[in-house]
Amino acid sequence: MGYLKDERPTTIGVEGGWNLGAYHYKGSRLLEEYVAGLKHKKLTGSFCPGCARVIVPPRNLCGRCHRKMDGRKTVSDRGTITCFVVSPPIYKGKLKVLGMDPVEIGLVKDGQVVIPVFVKFDGSDSNTDTVLLNADPKDVHIGMRVKVVWAKELQGSLADVEGVEPI
Amino acid sequence: MEGKSEIVEVKTFPFPAGFNWAVGPMMERFIRTLAGRKVLGARCPGCGYTYVPPRSRCGQCQAAIAEKDVVELSGKGTLISYTNAHVAPDGNGNLKDLEKPIVVGAVKLEDADSVLFMPVEGVKPQDLKIGLAVKVRWREETKGAVADICCFEPVG
Amino acid sequence: MKRRNVAVIGCGQTKHSSRRRDVNVAEMVSEAVYNALEDAQVSAREVDAFVVGNMPGFGGVAQPEQWIAESLGAAGKPVLRIATGGTTGGSVGQGGYYVVASGLHDMVVAVAWEKHSDSKEAGATTGLLHVGLGNFFHAAGYGLSLKNLVATSVVGAAAGVAVYQAMFYMHRSGCGIEHFDMVAAKARRNAAKNKYAHLQWPGCTAEDIAKTDIVTYPFRYGHICPASDGASAIVVAEESLARKKAKQPAWFKGLASYTDEENQLQSENFGGVGVTDPSEQRGCWLSAVKAYRMAGIVDPKTEIDVAEIYQPFPSQELFFAERLGLFDEGTAWMALETGETEIEGRMPLDPSGGVNATNAIGSSAMQRILECALQIMGKAEEHQVPKKVRNALAHGWGGVTNYSTVTVLGDTPGR
Ligand SMILES: [Zn+2]
Numbered sequence A: 001m002g003y004l005k006d007e008r009p010t011t012i013g014v015e016g017g018w019n020l021g022a023y024h025y026k027g028s029r030l031l032e033e034y035v036a037g038l039k040h041k042k043l044t045g046s047f048c049p050g051c052a053r054v055i056v057p058p059r060n061l062c063g064r065c066h067r068k069m070d071g072r073k074t075v076s077d078r079g080t081i082t083c084f085v086v087s088p089p090i091y092k093g094k095l096k097v098l099g100m101d102p103v104e105i106g107l108v109k110d111g112q113v114v115i116p117v118f119v120k121f122d123g124s125d126s127n128t129d130t131v132l133l134n135a136d137p138k139d140v141h142i143g144m145r146v147k148v149v150w151a152k153e154l155q156g157s158l159a160d161v162e163g164v165e166p167i
Numbered sequence B: 001m002e003g004k005s006e007i008v009e010v011k012t013f014p015f016p017a018g019f020n021w022a023v024g025p026m027m028e029r030f031i032r033t034l035a036g037r038k039v040l041g042a043r044c045p046g047c048g049y050t051y052v053p054p055r056s057r058c059g060q061c062q063a064a065i066a067e068k069d070v071v072e073l074s075g076k077g078t079l080i081s082y083t084n085a086h087v088a089p090d091g092n093g094n095l096k097d098l099e100k101p102i103v104v105g106a107v108k109l110e111d112a113d114s115v116l117f118m119p120v121e122g123v124k125p126q127d128l129k130i131g132l133a134v135k136v137r138w139r140e141e142t143k144g145a146v147a148d149i150c151c152f153e154p155v156g
Numbered sequence C: 001m002k003r004r005n006v007a008v009i010g011c012g013q014t015k016h017s018s019r020r021r022d023v024n025v026a027e028m029v030s031e032a033v034y035n036a037l038e039d040a041q042v043s044a045r046e047v048d049a050f051v052v053g054n055m056p057g058f059g060g061v062a063q064p065e066q067w068i069a070e071s072l073g074a075a076g077k078p079v080l081r082i083a084t085g086g087t088t089g090g091s092v093g094q095g096g097y098y099v100v101a102s103g104l105h106d107m108v109v110a111v112a113w114e115k116h117s118d119s120k121e122a123g124a125t126t127g128l129l130h131v132g133l134g135n136f137f138h139a140a141g142y143g144l145s146l147k148n149l150v151a152t153s154v155v156g157a158a159a160g161v162a163v164y165q166a167m168f169y170m171h172r173s174g175c176g177i178e179h180f181d182m183v184a185a186k187a188r189r190n191a192a193k194n195k196y197a198h199l200q201w202p203g204c205t206a207e208d209i210a211k212t213d214i215v216t217y218p219f220r221y222g223h224i225c226p227a228s229d230g231a232s233a234i235v236v237a238e239e240s241l242a243r244k245k246a247k248q249p250a251w252f253k254g255l256a257s258y259t260d261e262e263n264q265l266q267s268e269n270f271g272g273v274g275v276t277d278p279s280e281q282r283g284c285w286l287s288a289v290k291a292y293r294m295a296g297i298v299d300p301k302t303e304i305d306v307a308e309i310y311q312p313f314p315s316q317e318l319f320f321a322e323r324l325g326l327f328d329e330g331t332a333w334m335a336l337e338t339g340e341t342e343i344e345g346r347m348p349l350d351p352s353g354g355v356n357a358t359n360a361i362g363s364s365a366m367q368r369i370l371e372c373a374l375q376i377m378g379k380a381e382e383h384q385v386p387k388k389v390r391n392a393l394a395h396g397w398g399g400v401t402n403y404s405t406v407t408v409l410g411d412t413p414g415r
């Protein structure tokens, strides 16, 4: 049977734009500190003096006990997958990233499957959002042990962590 | 306090979100009729208040206003207030200086109760006054678009 | 302090659809308001005040209430605008309760809406950018790579954190993707019995949904809610007016709205997230516990007769039903196999089709309250549940994916 249709007349449209890049956003220096660590293959987290949780990348305030997370702790670059999702094969013309085709500009191979994951790095109490590399989608499971794939040339940038791969 | 601020300015780049607002049937009729150099209004069947452009609900008495309540107006009116604008938005969150100031007027059309805000041209600054009789100046080629009304100008 | 008894005495909606370009936003919202006034048999003049809301940024109008007020009959009256993300409609409905229960006003209209088709971008893109763009720019300044953005886009295509929630829920409950098919089919089937709903598919089956392609595992295209245009409104009144105007008012018995720590992909400043399972939704159960206590409900499993759960994605109907105490932890999916959550089942969930079939975001959580009111008043027509409804549960979910509104409506004001 399928979906019922709702046909309606269309009236004239008045066009307009809203430049969302025109806002003056402010951020904290925490990410600067985090990427400085990445340059030396160090994952920095913030430590909560109230509940002892370690959050990676660092945050200013603890979301549960609202204490200032002044402490710092370096956590392992090995960890456990707490959750994953799997894309269908990404073909040319299927996906847009910032208006660009990721296959056309060489970010993924034609037909490649992308596996976004949450990783809990050993010594941390948070999920870090990244991507699983060098793995067969059939083998991925919650609890899978992984380690960071570091960029060949470390630049002190978020791109220094290319993703994680199975140990 | 340390010398370095804990807050950093976030670099952004242009990220335009586009909109295309549907105007509804009453406003559509108003816009299309501009092609024939006519200005339409709508007279509330409940209280007689006349809106320009026409609309489908009266803000004064809450009566529904229908297509049959649409009336044709003369396009002439009276300036009831005005201002000189020296700057305009630059589309990037800031203001830019205009080459020469423009006059924006509040015009009450004959037989209408609501007010249109439009540029007023063809009048010397010393002649600008509340109560000035004005009329629509049409774009050379009208095609049924809001921009068909170029501005208002003094009558005669 | 004594709270006054308050009830919903009239409900009004627009037909929801992907492109309501036959009307402008003012006309669309006023359609819902005047439908509600007609249902309550009151005139706009008798209304003391208006509580309104939509998602900031979504329709591309910064303060829509200012220019649509006249079309709603709100000119010259107190207007309170509330925006709390996806929960906006839930907060607007609760706002209607607050201003009447407090004694500030005797009768108000609460109305919520969204008009996605006024945006040129697909779905809710523009609105979501308003929420997440600052964080993205911040991360981009520290070298977030395009390669990583591919992963973000893959997750984004399946509605961000919702697809992770689904995976977490499957893992800890044993539920399978076929159960998501069943929820989505039920939503489309029920929506076909609700003349105001968007995705209406008479007799839709789980097999129909299972034929649709995967967006990002475990979500299929057939699992995803639409982006709808539409509005919904309720007339809210204090006890003496309510008894005079309505044969069966739908009484507000208990309500609450709690938030929790952020649980999106990244927190503010691109920091890590302390909630390691985004389907944990502590804000939801805190709200439920509080609302039940206020309503005098001890055992929601037996005392709640019908629930309207905010479920843009089928997994959410399941874990929120558990957070709301309607099913034991990890068991809601089993009820699908026995038909318990169907319109004629023991615990009907989203008989209207819910958010999975109709998602005009600002309006969505308001529709849950409105649908519960219809069930209590016996006005739900084809999707009326075939039993006496004493207590109905309306849930909303939003904020930055950590916030819930819970409202218990009943056939008596008694606590
Ligand atoms: Zn803490």
Ligand SMILES: [Zn+2]
Residues within 6 Å of the ligand: B044, B045, B046, B047, B048, B049, B058, B059, B060, B061, B062, B063
């Ligand atoms: Zn009137």
